[in-house]
Amino acid sequence: MGPEEKITGYFSILKQKKIIGPSYIFIGNNLAVVGRLLKIINCQEASQYCSQCWSCKRLDDFKHPDLLVVEPEGISIKINQIRQAIRFLSRSSYLAPKKTLLVKDAQKLTEEAANLFLKTLEEPPDNSFIGLICSKLEDVLPTIISRCRKIYLPYLENKAIKSEDDLIAALSSGYFGPQKRKNFSLFLESLIILLHKRLKNKINYTGQPENGFLSGLNFKETVTMLEKLFKIYQASGTVNINLAINLIKMGLKCN
Ligand SMILES: [Zn+2]
Structure with a gap:
């Protein structure tokens, strides 16, 4: 079993047992794996995911009404973006079982934004899933890390190094x-x-x-x-x- 199957298998088990945690931090550059995990979490047609249903198809492009992706505006993720994200999570979901918030480049949260985020990370609204993504765990504020479960993404093989x-x-x-x-x-x-x-x-x-x-x-x-x-x-x-x-x-x- 490769590292990717290990992670997707693990999330499938969590899904079957209905014990997916609310907040995770993903370390690595392999966004495609995170996309697959979101499909596992939200697909109601298969024990893992089907790639066919309305939800899976939208998650393939990271464009789903119950998904909000936050990324740095300029050099940082600002407090207003986190304020919006918290509001998004507190609304009820449109179709998916969970509202999902993805925060890319979590190391770029300003301290203000991170502080506002802490309480939500610890006790997110019901039926929400928060995934933070970072390339290096050391760069993320420890107060953030301690509130999330850590998942190391498999390194994307044969991917050209662009950054x-x-x-x-x-x-x-x-x-x-x-x-x-x-x-x-x-x-x-x-x-x-x-x-x-x-x-x-x-x-x-x-x-x-x-x-x-x-x-x-x-x-x-x-x-x-x-x-x-x-x-x-x-x-x-x-x-x-x-x-x-x-x-x-x-x-x-x-x-
Ligand atoms: Zn599906």
Whole structure:
């Protein structure tokens, strides 16, 4: 059984026993799995989900009248967004058995917004489900984490790394086992593209604050890192992956 089946199987059991908890925090970048969990929670046609019913079809696009998705407006999730979300949860549901609130990038809740959210996380209105999503648990306020059940999402295999969040998820997932040489090459490719894009756009070399470890690299260091990555990439058929990953982590200053 793969990591994804473990999670979906677990939620199916919770559903059958009618003991799905009210608040969860999902760690990782694999939104598709969260989508499947929402279908499990809401589909009334199958013990898991059917992908055919009105509810499943709408949840496939994350567009369901009983689902509200909150994500950062600009750089943060603001108190007004959480106020609206709480109001949404307190109304009765349109069709689904539960009202669902998804909060993407939960690490970006402002402290004000988080404080307002705490009570709802602890005692959500009846028939609601709250899912917070973050790429790295350490960045989320501990008061938020302590009120949620934690679910580690399986790392999205063969997904190109398009953002620093993906990169962090890949580096911290323990994803590069000895059998993962193909994934490792793909990872190198996308990391090279990501860094190259940063050089081209001169992103954040002006001292603009930014989360994460890429912001610790100046222009020259980024160039050096790219040269290193090219060398590793050329040898990626034979290189010791663990050693290479450590070199990359050191170069990215993420230790
Ligand atoms: Zn269904």
